[in-house]
Amino acid sequence: MSEPSEDLSAFIAGLPKAELHIHIEGSLEPEQMFEFARRNRVDLPFASVEEIRQAYRFTRLQDFLDIYYEGARVLLTEQDFHDLGMAYFRRLAADSGRHAELFFDPQTHTDRGLPFQVAADGLLSAMAQAERELGVTSKLILCFLRHLDEDAAFATLKAAEPWLDRIAGVGLDSSELGHPPSKFARVFHAAGERGLKRVAHAGEEGPPQYVWEALDILRVDRIDHGNRALEDPALTARLAADGMTLTVCPLSNQKLCVVDDLAAHPLPLMLALGLKPTINSDDPAYFGGYLNANYRAVAEATGLSREALATLARNSFTGAFLDEAATARHVAEIDAYVAGSSGKA
Template sequence: MELRPFLEKLPKAELHVHIEGTLEPELSFALAQKNNVSLQAKTPQEMIAAYNFHDLPSFLDIYYAGMSVLKDESDFYQLTMHYLRKAATQNIVYVELFFDPQAHTSRGVSFDTVINGIHRARSDAAAELSVQTNLILCFLRDMSAESAMEHLMMAQPHLDKIIGVGLDSDEKNNPPAKFSAVFEKARSMGLKLTMHCDVNQDNTLEHIRQVIEDIGVDRIDHGVNILESEALCNLAREKKLGLTVCPVSNRFVVQSLTSAEIKKMLQYGLMPCINSDDPSYFRAYLNENFIALQEEGDFTVKELVTLAENSFKASWLPDAQKQAYLADLQDYVSEYQEI
């Protein structure tokens, strides 16, 4: 079987993609001109050349600076539609999108502006592209818990647009426990919970323990270091927690797509799935992540299909919708293997 075309057409879900991380240089320049924002780079190519990051803090510096071009509701609409059109071309049929409202309100853009632009694009993409989405509000862990709670309250009028909350940004000295009250409140509001535990961060095993035992998350973002603890692996397996691994993103942090670790996760009965994280900055959307992972790790067809299945199983969709997507996936695999 030729795996590249098989992977490109494979129906899949994406559970770990930051909408701000899909801002392509060309769109950034167009929005900068529209909003009279000055950029350091003179061309999109020069902007890409400046993506010189080697760890989480160096990436975040560039990531947050790039958001300056996003000003009004139409900007967030364009950003989201641009990603969802790309998702449709990659046979991504379902997406749970992260967004970072604090990164926008802190520079004078209202919460309503951000979420209404994103939501309008979600509605249009469902009708025009047959890409279904849900939205996850992420709190910035290098800001205060009080700010996170304030933004959770801002979200109350929009709970019909949000399926869950997450935690991202710089992990150093910002443990999950810092936000325990915020996440407890979010759960009481009927929201699902996830938190980033990025690769090789300080105190990463304690952070993973906190998200599972103390916070009680429904999913873990990244989480590769869980393999260093048999006890934590057992907990995640018992609770059927999905782990949203981002291979190309990992390569910028640990110089590896972590293909060996992903194989171990599968062997241990964990539930990893493959995601793109910030595809514009890492220059790889979901298909490119699958293809690069296969090239590095020589995964079997069964393993690749399992990773795709996990993206639906770990989603926050109702069971009936999960089963419908999984049936479509199996139909595709069966038809492809018969060719």
């Protein structure tokens, strides 16, 4: 299909928005991978940036995860995590992003022998700099790797205790199939007792039952992905009635073959059914685009209107873990932007 019209692209470019589904390790660009490998003296199984990009051809989630964990080996110092975070925040600011809620995978790093502090402090320093210099606010979400056991998740939650006043919530990511949310019931309950928000990947490759479990067993505040919830009318009605935010990732869905064609992406149907989806980039270095690229691609493929795109942007703030005053400010900014853009050809 053709690119979105120049006017719609310009509308997307200036539309204030938040990102609620971004794995910060998944923003590691091939150029950064080589830079960090060089300065940390890490050998990579790739001879060039182009060879890495050629490897970014996935047919399923696990294909992506294999190279994702390979790339993470180059992250060894607080400076690495700081630089990784700032590179992402600069791209977000360029996309008119105002707020982000970052996923990070401490087990990916602690299992390599890095102290929890290295990733946490590096990212927190980048978050502070981004707010100070770019005006971009952010929150940090600690994700448990679901292919590991719940005891390992408990150990990670324990290691995070000195930082819990600076961590907004916990999440659940990595290999979905065969690892239902119920596997992590006790650790999510413990996180909730500590006042942490709870989110979980569910309904990407896994069945609708995983979304039910995330809702009723993990007691999540948001569903990450959630595409396959549409296969279950009762679940779809439940999500709509609850006003549950879904953090949907169009280019990721296409790259991982969750959808065969963006033209058939369920975002328009989600909106029509009264659900509360948002647009996000997931792992943008691997999936072909940051936040605005996802907005443009799905708008081009499905014909989403300006009104629908503005609704998705509003959802990104009302679904964020922001206080009421901050949410209201951001929504008012969107309303003013849309009003100022109305009538433009």
